[in-house]
Amino acid sequence: MYQGTEVDVVTRLRDGMARGVLSFPLTSFRADGGLDRDGYRDYLAAQAATAPGALFPACGTGEFFSLDEDEYREVVTAAVAAAADGRLPVVAGIGYGWAQAARFARIAEQAGADAALVLPHYLVRGPQDGLVEQLRKVAGATRLPLIAYQRDQVAYSAASVRRIAQLPGVIGLKDGHGDLDLVQRQRLAAPEGFLFFNGAATAEIQARQYASIGVSAYSSAVHAFAPEIADAFFAAHRDGDDAAVERLLRGFYVPLVELRDRVPGYAVSLVKAAARLRGKPVGPVRPPLTEPGPDDLADLEALLADGLDLVGATA
Template identity: 30%
Template sequence: MNIRGSICALATPYRQDGALDLDGYARLLDYQIAGGTEAVVVAGSTGEAHGLEHEEYETLLAFAVRHVARRVPVIAGTGEASTRKTVRLTRRARELGADAALVVTPYYVRPTQEGLRRHFLEVADQGGLPVIVYNVPARTGCDLLPETLAALRDHPSIVGVKEACADAGRIRDVAALARADFAFLSGDDGTAAAALEAGAAGVVSVVNNLVPRTFRALCDAGRGGDREALARHAAELAPLIAALNCAPNPIPVKAGLAELGLCGAGLRLPLIELAPGPARTRLREALGRLVPLATAA
């Protein structure tokens, strides 16, 4: 499993009646592939995984697998708070055709490091898919430490880590664990350039939903060791990344997708749409500097 480069954490579009918008999802998938995105994540944090009914999760993943048609790898978000549930969902993702599983650390239950080690080993042993470990302490209340990650990387089915902790020391420590069969993927847009410079093999990105070509250029420059181009693309993206920080993900990126005409801005409670005002104006202006807006006056 060679998952590298520019990877999009896909948003999940909804129709006005709240149902899945598969037409919008097809547009988003095609926009990503045309823009050079090298893999897509279905039903991750940005995809509002925990707002999906089980039947909707299956519909969304099966649709993505069919529509992508092996043009790029499809990575399924399968992480749950329970190890048994995570194994069960990972097995189902395999049956639906996913190429790999993105498994977030168990949220809310606050496991120990030993509990985390056993959790990921059991998912790798029993889930049937290559596993990308996902560490995002700001969302889960649980931090997978580098020494625990080092104990996991020898498992043949654990193929990488998406590290969303933006601390410079953490980036350095996780980068030191990377090797040919274990990929370090950044999970934070704001420090993506620094992670690529430190040796990350790629980035699982939110902003990529909106500007896949620019983000692919950033990843190519970083992986190619072109520091000048990396700095230039990072500077181009910085205002948009900053604008996306105006509200919890995926609220702002959904607003941006609506500006591009790819899908509506609707979310599911308790998430609500980004209200009109200065934050939305900044987002629209930053996005408009990089790509044409469908809603331009």
């Protein structure tokens, strides 16, 4: 199914997925909304030092939707530099309509990314033939291996996954819907070796359920602000330490989800606020996202302290 550089990228991603969580770095902005280049480089270095399975810059957590093309180039270039000469695979987010996604893919390719994550297109829903054709057009415009991302208005049928898995350059699928029946059918329809990722919001909540159908890799927004917690959960989950998994779910992850669900956009805003509480130079979010209010910020700070205490309890 794969050939050339695709084989190398798939192998490196699979090895990384077995080693640690997938890091989706935040993008650092200044108080005036501009890109904080120095802060971003420092933050990326800290993320890379925790040895995640891969770096996914300029994706949802990284506010891809608010970056212009020049900023995007800088963000991906910095991530490639932080990856230590290819030590970590770098998978850059691309998206919008296929023509814009192709432009971003070419920028990511020039910046040295190893692959691209194709975020859902803008606004409209399309039939299955259209979803497949959109991915075909993006794949035909870049040499980067592609991972399709289904969430919101994008959901592939099992038959469509069989088709996209045959497209040159398409190496995997990230699921953000959490429909395990669909993911199981997609996985069984795809050829052996096609990559699948759990990309559900706060993916640790469903990590055991996804693993039960053969999808063990997942992205972790928590890793963006508390890699100690994310890594502790990953190790407990990998090692079958159900008691530790339960403690972290009950004491940290479930309360985090409840806090996240209070306001639209908190899936990113809370993550950035938590990173700032840890002293990370990530700055504010850009509109249309908003910062957490004082009460929510106080709850976040208390929850973060609880989570870090739990990591000590599971060590």
